[in-house]
Amino acid sequence: MSEPLRGVIVSHAAVAQALLAAVAAITGVHDALVPVSNDGCDTGALAERLTRAIDDKPAILFVDLPGGSCLTSSVRLARGKANVAVVTGVNLAMLLDFVFHRDLPPGDAARRAAEAGSRAIRTPAA
């Protein structure tokens, strides 16, 4: 069996760390996700942090916004790599789904995560 996917959460400030803590608290899974913040980074420094976080493993990069430094660095890094995919708009729901579906091919896992994240966005009557 191939190695399970690693999820790398790429965010501004401490969003990534907070999401990781929330996933661990809810699921008890501690080894599926790695947080990366862009704090204090230019594009080169952020690329280095991402490279270390991916560590040449198959990975999904969960980026906070669909634009900006987190996204540009992530897409540059994933470019040409069949075992790395990028999803934007990371939220807790998509991460909770992802940690239990890490055996999918990266492209399928990314699509599944995006769908799970989208389904969580609702406007319930109050």
Added chain:
Amino acid sequence: MSIALYRIDDRLIHGQVVVGWGKPLNVAFIVLVDDAVRASAWEQELYRMGVPSEIEVVFASTKEALERLTEWEHDPRVGILVAGDIDTLAALTVNRHPVSRVNVGGLHHRPGRSERLRYVYLSDAEASQLRTLAARGVEVTAQDVPTTPPVPLEDFT
């Protein structure tokens, strides 16, 4: 209205530019001056992804920016011009071009640079470049987002 902000920011177009400054200034266009990005359609698409469709993004080389600066200055819309390093922005201040204020918005850690502010790291040569700009009559301040006070050049060089 013309270009409301000339910004040096090594992240180029990102959240602070599009949202932090773009919203309060009601920006209609962003000029990204970067020779490498200008030469790569793929890189341009990447930067365009972070910008709402109602904001025009113009990609220019330093040479093109020098040629079009007056045009952008006379644009009735509000714009932001972003460059990733001091050299590029300094090049736009020659030949009596009307750049009167420069915002240092983000220059991050690299070997040879030391921390001047949380978001500004400079080598001694870069600090000197900024002082030279100021000596030419350009007002240089550091300010990452508009809700923080601008920091005068003498306080970070």
